[in-house]
Amino acid sequence: MLRLGLIGYGKAGQAVAGVLRDDPRFDLRWVARRSAADDIDLPTVELDAATFGHWLDRHPVDGIVDFSGADSVLAYGEAIRRRGICLVTAISSYPAATLDYLHSLGRDIAVMASPNITLGINFLMLASRMLRRIAPFADIEIVEQHFREKPEISGTARKLAETLDVRDEHITSLRLGGIVGHHEVIFGFPHQTVRLIHNSIRREAFGTGAAFAIDQLSRLGPGFYSFDQLLLQLISDELQHEIELGTIKPAFPDSSGRRDRLPA
16 A cells, blocks of 8 residues: 655645545555645645655655645755655646756656646657547647636647647637636547547546556656656557457567468
């Protein structure tokens, strides 16, 4: 059972805490936040760089999940680096300097950073990337919809655009009440279209993704990982398992480059 700490206890953090506490793989030990409060029945600490290391020594964990703010990692990063604690951070966007710092942490511990940590959206990103390679000639538009108070283009939409080599002007943003998060990638082909859609119905979806990420990350050595790398590693392991069972026969090109052996 993995011992976990959670940093950040806003709406998303509360939903994540509920999922992690219900998952038998994890033992959620405590919550760290910018200010102390008593609205949770777990040990709670104020996030302070001067004292956080002492807190970790008294309340050791194997991994940390961060749903706080872009600058929080600067307050606790060195403390977890020294103690070899893996980190999953799910912040919409980081300043370049902070992202560089997260990469530096990856030299010593396992770190995964993702602007959207839901399983579905990351699978959508992976599928979109594959379709982009299959059909580089297709037109691509991205639509993102969020709750009314979200002012900026979502970090997930920007990441999709970056992954697919699409400019920001091909992102359409809508702000409506009652929407948690909606992302859609539209591929326009001659005579057909393909729409890949992901909807976050409840914020607990973030918790499911965080659970997957921290479980996978705990099996890896130091490094800076993306969510799709974790997914690809899982897919690769599953394919290797199927090959070993004989369910799939690997296809190898002959000297002409033609694939003569296809999956069974």
